[in-house]
Amino acid sequence: MKKLLYILLLITPLLITGCHKMQFDDPNTFTLNEALAITPDYYFKVAASSLNSAMFWSNDAIYSTTGFGLLGDQTTTHNGSYRWIDFNVEPRIALNTADSYNGQSVMYAPYQFFYQANLDAVKVITGLNAGKPGVDSKGVSRTNEVYAIAHLVQGISQGFLGATYDRGIIVDQDLGVATPQAYPNSYKEMIENAVKHLDMAIGFANQATSITMAEFYPGVVADKAQFIRFANSLAARFLASIPRDKAEARALGSTFWNRVYTYAKAGLTDDFTTAPYAGSGYYYNYSTYYLSFLVSGAPYLPVDIKLAYFADTTGTYPDAYPTDNTVLGPVKTNDARFATYFQYYAAFGGYLDASLGRYMFSNYGRIRWGNGANAAMYSNRQVIMLKEEVDLLRAEALFWTGDLSGAAAELNAPTSERIAKGGLRQVPATEQAISYALHYEYAISIDIGGSNIGPFGYMRRHNLLQPGSPTQFPITQNQLRLTSVQPYTFGGIENAGKKGVWGETGTAGTDWGWKGTKVVF
Known part of the structure; x- marks a missing residue:
């Protein structure tokens, strides 16, 4: 027993x-009552x-x-610690839940x-x-x-x-x-x-x-x-x-x-x-500490190129890093927040290796909270939950009810971060514009201030994860061996669209993805 x-x-x-x-x-022992x-x-x-x-x-x-x-293209790395690279590789591979696997x-x-x-x-x-x-x-x-x-x-x-x-x-x-x-x-x-x-x-x-x-x-x-x-x-x-x-x-x-x-x-x-x-x-x-610090003058865990691509207002910044020897310059953006939340680094650092796939490269790292907290913004206060996330949840809830005007009004409120701090344009009351604006805000504003789930949760319920991405974690084998449940997994391009035990989508389908969803307004 x-x-x-x-x-x-x-x-x-x-x-x-x-x-x-x-x-x-x-050395004494006590009952609970004692x-x-x-x-x-x-x-x-x-x-x-x-x-x-x-x-x-x-x-x-x-x-x-x-x-x-990594699975939500919010962060990028080739780092082998905890087998992070396996969560980042393209095309996506299946999750490995074995006891012997370092990423378990x-x-x-x-x-x-x-x-x-x-x-x-x-x-x-x-x-x-x-x-x-x-x-x-x-x-x-x-x-x-x-x-x-x-x-x-x-x-x-x-x-x-x-x-x-x-x-x-x-x-x-x-x-x-x-x-x-x-x-x-x-x-x-x-x-x-x-x-x-x-x-x-x-x-x-x-x-x-x-x-x-x-x-x-x-x-x-x-x-x-x-x-x-x-x-x-x-x-x-x-x-x-x-x-x-x-x-x-x-x-x-x-x-x-x-x-x-x-x-x-x-x-x-x-x-x-x-x-x-x-x-x-x-x-x-x-x-906010671990995903912000630098190693040898470059981010240890850079932000994915997706964020710079979203922020770009010239239409020239790519959605994947060039695989030749090109080094991208700083992005040009109208979002006043971007330069205070993220910083350009010409050096890639030791954890991005061209031999492992230059398409994963990025020149940007996080500075909003610095090494755990940005004293200039939060007086060394630690983030528990952001108001902006709650604002986005209101807007998204209205989006799913079909109230596009109400959702746009939430995003365009004078107190919304994209308006008050970003100085961005009004979001049109269309399904495509609102869906993209919500994704943009989760990527730029919420980022790692949105707990473990963060932008991934939004991307999952909007079919924005890359094809073959797992939509959830399986129970790992070190726990399954205590039950009659056989080992199982999610993810892998070969399993795209595969359902889970409840009939839910466990692996993103071939028609999923965020590329091609950007809306300019």
């Missing part, structure tokens, strides 16, 4: 149930720990953020860390439901806050699991000792359940006298109102991440997309950033 081995190979001591012994740092007597704020601490994990791994940098960024961790990390955070949150909710105290270190009852945090963690964790993988297990209770089993829940069920938890987080937040998120995660400055706006924004993000192709997005219908709009309408009204970063223990956006 194995305790939740189908979820995680390693379970932390926080998950051991009440009658079992709990090992602390000292531990509570010594640490009465146990559930507050576990809620805080699970929140730290869920929020940190929402921006996992070297793992799915880079993997999805790109696909496995979200599974490992989000299930762990979810399990810790389950432990908190189970304890509170049993009447255990939800007090802080001063003995003050914070039960509604602790409930709200725990449900937020489950919403974040299950939301990312559903957005990332084709299947999973909804874990809303302590399953105790269980034998290995299959993965019964679809990506859609995972996300809908995540939204249920976000609704519950909002409900408990409304019951709480106040919420101080910084006491659960240092640096995350949010009161009750901001907590609720954040939860609504996450609900909109995750619901929009359900469809695996354009047909599925349309089939969800107006009622579904009106839900997305309603959540986004109640979402963030400003960028959600932290207090100035104060060192270890404070919230840190790992992705």
Whole structure:
């Protein structure tokens, strides 16, 4: 018998149930009840720990953020670390989930860390439901806050699991000792359940006298109102991440997309950033650091040529790098944001190798957040979620309901980033123009500030991924061997259009792609 081995190979001591012994740092052992007597704020601490994990791994940098960024032509590299090149190569190849494959961790990390955070949150909710105290270190009852945090963690964790993988297990209770089993829940069920938890987080937040998120995660400055706006924004993000192709997005219908709009309408009204970063223990956006730094004067993980091609206003910049010895110059653009978000580098650096395919080259890297944060723009604040993403979700929701005028109005609002900061022209109320403008904004404005999924999620539901790209990650073999499920995968040009177990598109079809979709207006 194995305790939740189908979820995680390693379970932390926080998950051991009440009658079992709990090992602390000292040589003594305690039951959970004995531990509570010594640490009465146990559930507050576990809620805080699970929140730290869920929020940190929402921006996992070297793992799915880079993997999805490469698959979505947002980032480029020939780097063999974590086999990133395999996610970038053209034509696309199938994902390799074998234990011996160095790139497996790109696909496995979200599974490992989000299930762990979810399990810790389950432990908190189970304890509170049993009447255990939800007090802080001063003995003050914070039960509604602790409930709200725990449900937020489950919403974040299950939301990312559903957005990332084709299947999973909804874990809303302590399953105790269980034998290995299959993965019964679809990506859609995972996300809908995540939204249920976000609704519950909002409900408990409304019951709480106040919420101080910084006491659960240092640096995350949010009161009750901001907590609720954040939860609504996450609900909109995750619901929009359900469809695996354009047909599925349309089939969800107006009622579904009106839900997305309603959540986004109640979402963030400003960028959600932290207090100035104060060192270890404070919230840190790992992705904005890792995908921004330089090696030998060139970007370690450059942005894909797609971004410069989109920003170009001359009509001369290519959508693939020249395969001869040409070195492209700086792009000419009317977007005032581009030069403050990205920088031109004449040198390619050591991680772009012509022998591996010059078509992957790029001369641009990220500078918006510098090495983790751009002090000039954010006073060394870390990005949690951008208002612009919520604005785009509203516009896109209207797009899918057929309200093209409403979608264009959202994009053309004086407060929209493309207008207020970019100084760009108005977007016409046509399907092609709005679809392209949304993709442009995800690529230029959201980029790595949009969590692990980022622009990839938008491209997936609009059939913009390159042919043969996987639309989702499979469960890796190190977990499948604990079940009766046989190894499977997605991706590979030879598998273009192949469906998954739920009938969803698991591999982008031959008629997919972003090239040729640019609209000049």
